[in-house]
Amino acid sequence: MAQKVWTAAELEQLSPAEQDAIFTAGIVRDLADVPQEFLARVRARLEDHIAGTESPAQ
Secondary structure, X not given: OOOOOOOHXXXXXXXXXXXXXXXXXXXXXXXXXXXXXXXXXXXHHHHHHHHHHOOOOO
């Protein structure tokens, strides 16, 4: 899943169509393609958020 990291300066030099193509290419539609470490961080943040916002069970 290694992709080029674009700087703002590089993107500014591209046409709007080229910028859109880069953005579209960066969208991941299958979770199997997402690094497990990233999913673990997202899952942990979500669990922390839920724990901090849910009412205690009565």
